[in-house]
Amino acid sequence: MSLLVVDPGALSTVQDLGRLGWAHLGVPRAGALDRPAAALANRLVGNPTEAAVIETTMTGLRLTAERGHWFVVTGAPCPVRVDGVPAGHGQPTWAPAGSAVEVGAAETGVRSYVAVAGGIAVPPVLGSRSTDTLAGVGPPRLAAGDRLPVGTPLGPPQAHDTPRPATPGPLRVHPGPRADWFGPDALDRLCDADWSVAADSDRVGLRLRGEPLVRARGGELASEGMVLGSVQVPPDGQPVLFLADHPVTGGYPVVAVVPADDLHRCAQLRPGDLLRFRRAGLPA
Amino acid sequence: MQVIPVGPEAALVEVGEADAALGLALWARGRVPATEIVPAARTVLFDGLADPVALAGQLADWPGEAPTPEGEVVEVPVLYDGPDLATVAETWGLDGPDQVAGRHTEQEHLVAFCGFAPGFSYLTGHPALPEVPRRDTPRARVAPGSVALAGPFTGIYPSASPGGWQIVGRTEATLWDPTREPAALLPPGTRVRFVAA
Numbered sequence: 001m002s003l004l005v006v007d008p009g010a011l012s013t014v015q016d017l018g019r020l021g022w023a024h025l026g027v028p029r030a031g032a033l034d035r036p037a038a039a040l041a042n043r044l045v046g047n048p049t050e051a052a053v054i055e056t057t058m059t060g061l062r063l064t065a066e067r068g069h070w071f072v073v074t075g076a077p078c079p080v081r082v083d084g085v086p087a088g089h090g091q092p093t094w095a096p097a098g099s100a101v102e103v104g105a106a107e108t109g110v111r112s113y114v115a116v117a118g119g120i121a122v123p124p125v126l127g128s129r130s131t132d133t134l135a136g137v138g139p140p141r142l143a144a145g146d147r148l149p150v151g152t153p154l155g156p157p158q159a160h161d162t163p164r165p166a167t168p169g170p171l172r173v174h175p176g177p178r179a180d181w182f183g184p185d186a187l188d189r190l191c192d193a194d195w196s197v198a199a200d201s202d203r204v205g206l207r208l209r210g211e212p213l214v215r216a217r218g219g220e221l222a223s224e225g226m227v228l229g230s231v232q233v234p235p236d237g238q239p240v241l242f243l244a245d246h247p248v249t250g251g252y253p254v255v256a257v258v259p260a261d262d263l264h265r266c267a268q269l270r271p272g273d274l275l276r277f278r279r280a281g282l283p284a
Numbered sequence: 285m286q287v288i289p290v291g292p293e294a295a296l297v298e299v300g301e302a303d304a305a306l307g308l309a310l311w312a313r314g315r316v317p318a319t320e321i322v323p324a325a326r327t328v329l330f331d332g333l334a335d336p337v338a339l340a341g342q343l344a345d346w347p348g349e350a351p352t353p354e355g356e357v358v359e360v361p362v363l364y365d366g367p368d369l370a371t372v373a374e375t376w377g378l379d380g381p382d383q384v385a386g387r388h389t390e391q392e393h394l395v396a397f398c399g400f401a402p403g404f405s406y407l408t409g410h411p412a413l414p415e416v417p418r419r420d421t422p423r424a425r426v427a428p429g430s431v432a433l434a435g436p437f438t439g440i441y442p443s444a445s446p447g448g449w450q451i452v453g454r455t456e457a458t459l460w461d462p463t464r465e466p467a468a469l470l471p472p473g474t475r476v477r478f479v480a481a
Contacts, residue, residue: 020320020332023320024322026398026399137462175289222327225324226329227291227293227294249399258291259292
């Protein structure tokens with residue numbers, strides 16, 4: 001038992017690569033929303049990519065290291081302190097036994113990632129340590145007083161460059177399986193509009209506001225399987241872009257699908273941020 | 285059978301109805317290299333495909349049949365005392381709510397697919413009976429173990445949740461336990477007999 005949660009902030013969860021292969025039983029995949037940031041954090045402290053990390057949301061968190069650990073914070077830029085002394089974002093840092101580790105509020109973006117050498121070693125559920133916030137599979141969201149076990153470090157911290165993508169362009173989209181429900185120009189309408197990120201966006205999905213996508217046909221869709229990155233359109237025409245904790249089936253038509261490689265950017269979009277789409281395969 | 289691409293790594297296969305979807309999903313498991321094979325009401329989703337374009341060819345040998353139920357029958361004891369027995373009795377043209385249990389238990393059911401929540405199974409079994417409408421207003425909280433009907437399906441709520449299905453009874457069976465192997469009591473393809481408790 002090696003990390004004590006003092007204050008979990010707004011929402012902090014344990015995440016790894018997610019829980020694949022169980023969708024047919026109704027189990028969401030979960031996993032870190034900003035996968036490149038989580039993977040970088042693991043590399044920096046010498047962990048394998050599949051090690052579990054802590055994902056914070058806007059407000060950061062505070063921990064006590066009950067034993068000495070190497071740790072690092074990546075993702076949304078934020079102040080990091082050990083016993084009040086500033087440490088670098090993206091820079092492996094030694095937290096001595098008994099020290100207070102403070103991950104501050106995100107300066108930009110939403111989600112920061114805390115990796116500890118050895119990985120967060122809570123017991124896996126169905127092959128993953130990820131918290132699924134939709135259905136409650138995996139460890140519960142972190143609460144004050146929780147003690148998180150840490151695994152055995154595999155090697156020393158690693159030095160890496162930690163660049164972030166400079167100016168993110170529009171998210172790429174492929175036509176969805178039900179694009180025809182919105183008429184032949186559905187993807188054009190999706191790509192021509194500015195979409196605003198709504199405040200009720202979460203790990204389940206990015207809820208978008210804009211000119212409604214009106215259906216070209218009536219009728220109900222029988223529930224069908226949904227993939228990560230699906231842009232599902234409820235009757236009000238305001239799309240929901242499904243992220244890691246999305247339901248495995250859904251009853252609203254999917255107009256478009258964002259490829260998984262683009263989804264990490266959605267992890268860092270704040271309410272009110274503007275978002276645009278462009279057709280995959282066409283120049284930006 | 286129609287194969288619809290879903291982004292660069294997945295495809296949705298339309299087969300028309302739930303029994304055929306189950307048949308295709310069971311047939312494809314172990315034959316098609318997919319991360320997820322998800323049957324639903326009229327479709328099967330194949331996700332995590334290296335080459336979605338190759339899927340149609342990989343499915344060409346599927347005989348297109350509904351599955352022949354295999355494996356042991358799981359008995360699910362149900363106390364038929366639900367609040368919506370009268371609605372179901374009326375829909376089915378029965379003389380009274382006390383006749384629902386007899387009709388519901390007389391035929392073997394089959395788990396067609398799961399969804400909505402982990403371990404929530406959609407069971408088919410009464411093709412000849414009229415479909416049961418959902419409640420006009422969903423309940424804010426349905427208790428775990430509630431046995432309920434909607435459309436052609438029977439479902440059992442594994443955990444407390446909102447729900448719009450017509451509740452006919454309750455069971456003490458544990459539908460979902462991720463520490464158990466298997467985690468879901470009733471995965472797709474399971475034969476089920478409801479027994480009046």
